[in-house]
Amino acid sequence: MLVKTMRRAAISTLFPVLFLAACGHSAPPVPPAPPVTMSFCGSGPQTMPSLVDVICNTDDITARNLVWSAWGQPAATARGTATIDECAYEDCANGEYTSVPIRPIASKLTHCAAHARAYSSLRYVFVDGNPWPGASANTNTSGYIGAPDRPLPPANQTVSLGCD
Numbered sequence: 001m002l003v004k005t006m007r008r009a010a011i012s013t014l015f016p017v018l019f020l021a022a023c024g025h026s027a028p029p030v031p032p033a034p035p036v037t038m039s040f041c042g043s044g045p046q047t048m049p050s051l052v053d054v055i056c057n058t059d060d061i062t063a064r065n066l067v068w069s070a071w072g073q074p075a076a077t078a079r080g081t082a083t084i085d086e087c088a089y090e091d092c093a094n095g096e097y098t099s100v101p102i103r104p105i106a107s108k109l110t111h112c113a114a115h116a117r118a119y120s121s122l123r124y125v126f127v128d129g130n131p132w133p134g135a136s137a138n139t140n141t142s143g144y145i146g147a148p149d150r151p152l153p154p155a156n157q158t159v160s161l162g163c164d
Helices: 002-023
Strands: 061-069 075-085 097-111 117-126 158-160
Touching (some): 061 097, 075 117
Antiparallel strands (some): 075 097
């Protein structure tokens, strides 16, 4: 008799729980967040680009073969190689190019049109140090014969990105 009473008590205790679980509604799935992109030099939004023209309208710094980590986080870092114009701070008739290791860092997530998210800042670090040794941070190109008033790489090694 004791066994029957315990069985009835267990069933009467579990029945409401099972009933409520069977009638419960599952929450609607949460839509995934839109992918984070990067737009540079009028390129249009790209996700984890492998090539970035760091300085627009010149070939002073082009980052290539980029492999990103932490993409979509507040800051994403890439490893790659930059082709740089050694004449960026000189008045050369023709550019002289070399490759150096570079680490771009994308940061400052911003909201763009249609709920899109994009990085709005790109800082670049030359692993082996400044490839233009002796270049002054306040150099200007106003006296250049071949390219007067040409833009130079920013002294703080940071460029702004848009939502293009």
